[in-house]
Every structure is written in structure tokens, then in C-alpha cells.
Amino acid sequence: MPRYDEILIGSGPAAYKLSNLLAKTDHRVLVIEGNQFGGTCPNYGCEPKIFLAGAARAVIQSQQLVGRGISHPAVLDWHQLMQTKLHRFNSWPAETKANIERTHDTISGYASLVDKHIVRVNGVNYEGERIIIATGQSPVVLPIIGNEFLHTSTEVLSLKDLPSRITIIGGGIVAMELATLVAAAGAKVTMLIHSNRILRAFPSQDVQKVVAAMEARGIRFEYNVTPEAIETADGGFVVQTDHGSFPTDYVIGATGRRPNLDRLHLERVGIKIDHQGIIVDEHLMTNIPGIYAVGDVVSRPEPKLTPVAEFEGQYLFDYLMGQEKAPIKYPVIGQATFSFPEVALAGVNPDQVIEDSAYQIHHQSLKYGSLKAGENDQTSELTLVYHDDHLVGVSAVGDHAADEVNYLIPMIGLKISRKQYQQVAIGIYPALGDNVGNWLK
Template sequence: MKKYDYILIGSGPAAYKLSNLLAKTSRKVLVVDGDEFGGTCPNYGCEPKIFLEGATRVVLQSQQLQGRGIEQTATIDWQKLMATKLERFNSWPEETKAIIAKSHDVESGYAHFVDDNTIEVNGHQYQSNRIVIATGQRPHRLAIPGDQFTHTSRDVLSLPHLPQHVTFIGGGYVAMELATVLGAAGAAVTIIDHSARPLKAFPASKVQVVKEAMEKRGVEFLMDTSVQGVRQQDEGFIVQTDQGEIPTDYVVDTSGRQPNIDRLALEAANIDIDRGGIIVNEHLQTSNPNVYAIGDVISRPQPKLTPVAEFEGEYLFNYLEEKTSLAIKYPTIGTAAFTFPEIAEAGVKEEEARENSQYQTKNLNLKYSSLAAGQNDQTGKLTLIFEGAVLAGVSVVGDHAADDVNNFLPIIGLKVTGEEYRQAIIAIYPALADKVAGGLI
């Protein structure tokens, strides 16, 4: 039986960060992955999604400017766009595996625990006192009649031909982002959700702006509606709901994501879990002292995002290599949905601030700036949340909301006052940063 200093189960952003840091040491490391090396984000998640968003943004901005100097709007050739996307991303799993293999042993296959410090892969057993689980999440699949006819976001991101009508089950950020892309490409889109509104993680007032913009572009929302099944017909499918039947050509199950732990046999290693994933302590250690977990597979309140996973990978390296003994402390985290308009936030949430007297809020309409006027962005709204003189949170909806929040992140994270910021920085004018420096804080 081979023994290693570290065994990493998974090779996504969290494990990849950790493996790169371990490559600079003399540690003997095994990296195991039963899926694509590199994980969800670079292969069938955030990176190919943002690649497609580039073409989407051009199309939707040109539509927004039609009659204001732009006479012919841009259009998407889906097959060419997808071919370009595949040309860029198809080689990444093997390239990632080759990079890891330069420094560590690798094995393609699904790992499961045999005991507290032993895993088995492809019939081979390996042992370590530092096993790190980084298997991420996978799409949740609704157990409904006809679920074999539904697809996942992974399928959509490699969809060879654009369907005429696409129906999404669920209204989270995955559904809203993909609906934006497919709608811009020319598909009719329906979003069905059992909740009263989509994008529940973001402020309701700003979500409404996004929803209304999408509805103006023809996206249909069926809220407070439960899907009961999908059946095939001669041409396409019927989505059966408690409010009636929806004819469609392609059905995407975007009902959520769940921790990817089913194959691990965690009970053999006495590892505790809950609905959110693997339970860890302040050092990312599981209930088994030989096993740690990082990335989206763990149960935590922080957003399950690629930069957060990478942060945990770096922290765990520093902790296990005795460069720190401190508990993990998460920085200010920005998050966004790349719809059009975008929606983004960081720090204290808007709803929390409105219910707590220690916070003060300031709301601004951004459509009057020259930048917004030139792009005909009529949707921009900004909420600043203060705790005394310090900016504690921000939420934005608008064509460049993600960039806007990134401008505010240093102010929130470093806890500088408005006066300190203005004394230290003069931002580029007139650009996105003007929303920070133009007397707003």
C-alpha cells in the first residue's frame, strides 16, 4: 500500500491551489479525480459561462443602443460561438492533469474511504494522515417523472445547437445567467420557480430590476409554480406544473447544487455531514482528525465561489505546513450574477441593514451619469450600507454591477472611512470608479 504525505480528492480550484503550493515543497502528494481535472469552474462552470457572456453582452448592449447611434444590432451564431468555446476549453482537463503530474502522482478515478486514513481508487489503496476532500458540488436533479429528459448547466455550456424554446426549472443564479445567454442568442426562454422571486440570495428590489429587464427581452417567468413532471411528445417536451402545461424543446434542471459526496463512503472514515456538506472546524478539519475538506463540498455560510475555494486551499496549506496556527478568517467576499443587467453585492446585506438600527443606508440612482447615459443603462441602482463612518456593505444592479462592487471591496475590507479614502485615492474619471470617488462616501 502506497503512503503519501497528502492525498487530495478532487482537482478543482481549491485542490489545485493547494497542489500548486505543495509542489514547492518536498511533500509526496497524490491527486485523485474521477471527473475532469480542474473541476467545475474551468471546465463546465464559471469560466466557459463568462466566455459566452462576452458575446451575450455585446448583443444586449447593441440592442440597448439601437436608435441611439446603433442602427443594426449584433447577433449570435450559436454554432460558431460554441465551436470557439470548445476550441478554447476542451484541452483544459488534460492540460491541468499534466501540470499536476509534473509535481505529484495523479490517478483518474473515484475515491472512497476504507478507514480513517485509507482510500481506494480503481482497486488500489492509498494511505495518508492528511487527506483533503475537495470534490465540490454537482447539479441537483429533481426526482420527478420524466427526469431523464432534463439537462444540467453542464449540458447547456456545450450545447451544439440552439433550441427554439428552453425551459429552466429553478430561478437561481445558474438559471438566470444561462437564460440571459440563450435568450440573447435567440431562444425563447421560460423560467419556472416554486418561489415568489428568482435570485433569492440578492436584494429583492434589485432582483426585480433584473427580472423586469429580462421580461422586456421576452423571458417568461412562472413564479410560485411547482414542476410535477416532464413528458416527451412528437416534437419536443411538455413540462407539467401545478399551474398548467408548458410546451418546450429543451428542459434544464437548475433546481440547485448539492455537495459531491455520494461516492466517498464517508461513514467508513467517521466523517460528519449535514445538508450543506461536510462539517469542518475553524481549521477546515473534519470530525476525522486525519481528514480535511475545502471548497464547495464543505458546509459553511460563506458563498460557494471559486475565489473562496482558492482562499481555503491557501489557508489549509499554511495551516498544515505550520505557517499559521490561527483559525481561518474569511475576508470580505463579493458575489455577482452575470445577468444583464448584472446584480452584485458584498459585506452586510441590504435586508439585514434595514432591520438593524446600527446600520444606515444610502440609495442612489446611477442612470444620470454620462457613462450610463452613453450606454443607455437605465437600470443602475446602488445601495451603500454604513456602520458609522465606515462602509459595511454594498449592493448594485446595473450593466457593470460586478465591477462596481469590486471597486467598493477594498473600502469595505480595509475599513477605511470616506475621508481616508479621498485623501489616498483620486480615481479615473469619468469611469466606473467615479461611483466610489464622486462624493458617495
């Protein structure tokens, strides 16, 4: 039976980070991947999504500048954009696999646990001193009649021809980003939301501005709607709900993601899980010694994001090599929805402390600066949360919200006061970050 020091199940950001670090050692490593090498982010997630969003962003920005120096707004050619995207990304899985194979063994196939040291792939057993599970997540498929007609973000991000009418079921980050993208390309978009609120991870005031801007561009939001079935009709489809029917040409399911656990047979070794994924301790080890989990498959309160997965990959390497003995401690984590306008957050969410007198919340409109006025960015606003005179949270909405929050994340993590910041830095003017010192209290 082939034996390895580490067996990595999955090759996404967490496992890829860990495999690159292990490549610097003399360890014998096996990397197993049941889908595309590289995982979700570079193949059918954040990387192709932000690539496509670049063109969508340019189109929407040109539209909001009509009458302010722009005579004819840009038009997005979806077919051409998709061909450009496919040309860039189609080779990535093979390239990622080749990169790993320079130093490690690889197998294409789905792994399952036989015992705490043995993994089976394609009918062959492999022994590992340590097993690291990094299988990530996949889109939830709604259990409704006709769900075979549902499409996921994976399919949308490689969709060669754009349907005229698109219905999106869901109101989370993926749903909002896809709605922004396909609407910018000319599709008529209807969003069906199960509750009365979307983007629950972000401040409600910021989200309201995003929705208002998207509605002004013709995107339709239907709240408190529960889909019950998808039926074929007149060459298209009809989404039947508890509040009426919605004719469409294409239905996207974006109701969340679930951890990829089904094929692992964790029950054979007794690994504990919950609905969010694999339960790990403060060193990312499961309840079975020698078996670890990293990335989006882990059950944890921190956002399931690519940088967080890579952070865990780095931590686990340091821990396994004896370079780190302390429990994992997550830094300040920024997150954003790349809709248009964007919405972003780091640290304390102002919604959660609005009635707590120990916190002070300050709202600052940014739309009056020359850069924002020149872009006609009318939604831009920053919200700062303070505790004991330290910045502990920041949220933003606007055309550049993600960048604006990124500028302030170090000040939260390092607990730098406004005075301390102004003593060590003067930003480039005029640019997005030139007013950081003024933003701070």
C-alpha cells in the same frame, strides 16, 4: 501500499491551489480526480460561462442602443460561438492534469475512504498521512417523472445547436445566467420558479430591476409553479406543473447544487456531514484528525465560490506547514449574478437591516453619468450600507454591477472612510471607478 504525505481527493480550484503550493515542498502528493481535472469552474462552470456571456452581453448592449447611434443590433451565431468556446476549453482538463503531474502523482477514478489514512481508487489502496477532500458539488436532479429529459448547465455550456424554445426550472444564479445567455442567442425562454422570489441572496429591489429588464427582452417568468413531470410531445416536450403545462423543446434543471459525497463512503470512518456538505472545524479539519475538507464540499455559511475555495486552499497549506495557527477568517466576499443587467453584493445585505436603526442605507442612481447614458444603462443603481459611519455593505444592479461592487470591497474590508480614501486615491476619469470617492458617504 503506496504512501503519501497528502492525498487530495478532487482537483478543482481549492485542491489545485493546494497542489500548486505543495509542489514547492518535498512532500509526496497524490491527486485523485473522478471527473475532469480542474473541476467545475474551468471546465463546465464559471470560466466557459463568462466566455459565452461576453458575446451575449455585446448582443444585448447593441439592442439597447438601437436608435441611439446603433442602426442594426448584433446577432449571436450560437453554433459559431460554441465552436469557439470548445476550441478554447476542450484542452483544459488534459493541460491541468499535465500541470499537476509535473510534481505530483495523479489517478483518474473515484475515491472512497477505507479508514482514516487509506483511500481506495480503482480497486487499489493508497495511504496518506493527511487526506484532503475537495470533491465539490454537482447539479441537483429533480425527483420528478421524466427527469431523464432534464439537462444541466454542464450540457448547456457545450450545446452545439440551440433549441427554439427553452424552459428553465429554477430561479437561482445559474438559472438567471443561462436564461440571459440562451435568450440573447434567440431562444424563447420560460422560467419556472417554485416560490415567489428569485435570487434570494441579493437585495429584492435590485432583483426586481433585473427581472423587469429580462421580461422586456421577452423572457417569461412563472412564479409559484411546481413541476410534476416532463413528457414527450409533438417532437418536443411538455413540462407538467401544478399550474398548467408548458410546451418546450429543451428543459434545463437549475434548482441548486449538492455536495459530492455519495462515492466517498464517509460513514466508514464516521465523518460528520449535513445537507450542505462536510462539517469542519475552524482549521478546516473534519471530526476525524488528519482528514480535512476544502471548497464547495464544505458545510459553511460563506458563499460557495471559486475565490472562496482558493482562499481555503491557501489557508490549509499555511496551516499544515505551520505558517498559520489562527482559525480561518474569511475576508469580505463579493458575489454576483452575470445576468444582464448584473446584480452584485458584498458585506451586509440591505434587506437584512432595513428595519435596524443602527444601520443607514443610501441608494444612488448611476444612470445619469455620461458613461451610463452613453450605454443607455437605465437600471444602474448602487446601495450603500453604513454602521457607525463605516461602509459595511454594498449592492449594485446594472450593466457593470460586479465591477462597481468590486471597487468598494477593499473599503469595507479595510474600514476606510470616504475622507481617508480621497486622501490616498484619485481614480481614472471617466471610467467605472472614477466616482468611488463620491459614492462613499
